[in-house]
Amino acid sequence: MPVIYMDNNATTQVDPAVLEEMLPYFSEQYGNPSSMHTFGGQVGRKLSEARERVAQAFGCAPGEVIFNACGTEGDNTAIRSALGSQPEKRHIITTRVEHPAVLNVVKHLEKKGGYEATYLGVDEQGRLDLEELKESIRHDTALISVMYANNETGVVFPIQEIAEIAKERGVLMHSDAVQVLGKVPFDLKKLPVDFLAVSGHKVHAPKGVGALFVRKGVQFRPFMMGGHQEHGRRAGTENTTGIIGLGKACEIAMGNIGHENSVVKGLRDKLEKGLLAAVPDSRINGATDTRLPNTTNISFQYVEGEAILLMMDAFGICASSGSACTSGSLEPSHVLRALGVPFTYAHGSIRFSLSRFNTEADVALVLKELPKIITRLREISPFKRGEGEAPACTC
Numbered sequence: 113m114p115v116i117y118m119d120n121n122a123t124t125q126v127d128p129a130v131l132e133e134m135l136p137y138f139s140e141q142y143g144n145p146s147s148m149h150t151f152g153g154q155v156g157r158k159l160s161e162a163r164e165r166v167a168q169a170f171g172c173a174p175g176e177v178i179f180n181a182c183g184t185e186g187d188n189t190a191i192r193s194a195l196g197s198q199p200e201k202r203h204i205i206t207t208r209v210e211h212p213a214v215l216n217v218v219k220h221l222e223k224k225g226g227y228e229a230t231y232l233g234v235d236e237q238g239r240l241d242l243e244e245l246k247e248s249i250r251h252d253t254a255l256i257s258v259m260y261a262n263n264e265t266g267v268v269f270p271i272q273e274i275a276e277i278a279k280e281r282g283v284l285m286h287s288d289a290v291q292v293l294g295k296v297p298f299d300l301k302k303l304p305v306d307f308l309a310v311s312g313h314k315v316h317a318p319k320g321v322g323a324l325f326v327r328k329g330v331q332f333r334p335f336m337m338g339g340h341q342e343h344g345r346r347a348g349t350e351n352t353t354g355i356i357g358l359g360k361a362c363e364i365a366m367g368n369i370g371h372e373n374s375v376v377k378g379l380r381d382k383l384e385k386g387l388l389a390a391v392p393d394s395r396i397n398g399a400t401d402t403r404l405p406n407t408t409n410i411s412f413q414y415v416e417g418e419a420i421l422l423m424m425d426a427f428g429i430c431a432s433s434g435s436a437c438t439s440g441s442l443e444p445s446h447v448l449r450a451l452g453v454p455f456t457y458a459h460g461s462i463r464f465s466l467s468r469f470n471t472e473a474d475v476a477l478v479l480k481e482l483p484k485i486i487t488r489l490r491e492i493s494p495f496k497r498g499e500g501e502a503p504a505c506t507c
Contacts, residue, residue: 113428116474120314121263121291121407121465122432126357127316133360134318134353145350146341155352162359166323169362170308171299178324178345179355180336183290184213186309186324187257189335189346190286191217194255194307195227197331198284201254207232207240208450209264211288214257215446232258234450237399238267246277253283260289260308261296264447264463265398266407268296275304284330290314294365295372295404306330312354316467317361321354371468377405380466383475384408390483397453397461406466411448411457415489420462423485429478432463 338347
């Protein structure tokens with residue numbers, strides 16, 4: 113059975129061109145880039161090339177790029193570095209809809225580190241209130257951490273304005289940009305964030321590699337300590353093949369932003385409009401005017417998201433009922449709870465996230481099978497229709 117893969121916010125397939133770029137460094141050019149001999153030096157030069165490619169995608173200097181294992185490591189490193197360099201400041205600002213890579217770190221610091229945190233709310237469209245942000249900044253605020261785009265709804269936050277507010281108030285700014293690379297253009301020469309994290313496996317590079325931008329002049333404290341790799345900023349022998357793949361993936365991604373915002377967006381819109389038209393009592397979660405071009409989060413009332421996923425799986429259709437990092441939970445996602453999505457809608461939420469490898473045929477199959485799946489599930493649903501509006505989800 114062919115796989116109809118629409119879960120690209122969870123992970124992406126490795127681009128064939130990326131794999132081709134990586135292959136020689138598994139078996140032919142396997143030297144340690146830190147070695148003094150020529151064999152290792154060849155790999156070291158390839159890593160430098162990859163760093164330049166990532167820097168070009170970021171709009172920053174190569175020396176501002178630190179390679180690591182993933183976006184989670186980047187987020188952890190940025191948060192702990194920002195706080196460690198300002199021990200006198202004990203306040204953090206973030207949002208209620210962040211990825212667990214940020215939320216769980218902040219909660220841990222509250223519980224074990226003696227920090228205070230302010231969690232900014234969102235409206236029913238998933239938008240932040242910049243006035244609430246301004247009012248939340250204190251004299252001892254060490255860091256503002258706001259994701260560039262939400263991984264579940266695709267809503268893009270006004271990072272330019274947030275970063276400018278942080279800069280004006282003398283507060284360090286970090287952004288988890290895992291979902292925007294190759295989809296939303298940004299230039300770190302103009303965007304005044306201090307830290308920005310990405311992950312390779314979200315942009316058709318392999319799993320196990322990521323990059324963290326650290327602005328020149330910002331005090332930095334390593335999270336991984338040991339050897340001298342990454343100029344002493346991230347110890348451990350480099351994942352050379354992964355880094356080379358990430359560099360190539362960034363190069364390809366930057367050349368495909370137009371495609372993402374036209375062709376991929378068109379497929380997403382066709383899927384979304386078709387489902388809304390075919391399935392009564394369905395809704396889009398989050399703003400539709402400021403979001404990623406590949407993402408739609410749709411709720412189908414009176415059914416369970418997990419049941420939808422299982423029945424779609426029988427047709428080879430891959431999607432998500434929320435973030436892959438929280439999919440083991442039976443509770444509605446924290447993002448939908450923050451939006452105040454009604455309970456009977458929140459439980460029937462499905463995220464479709466497309467990529468440049470999706471086709472018209474993929475969309476057609478989902479539009480053919482999913483409405484029938486929803487109909488069958490509603491026939492056995494324990495929820496009753498016609499009993500008034502369901503309450504907002506507060507669980």
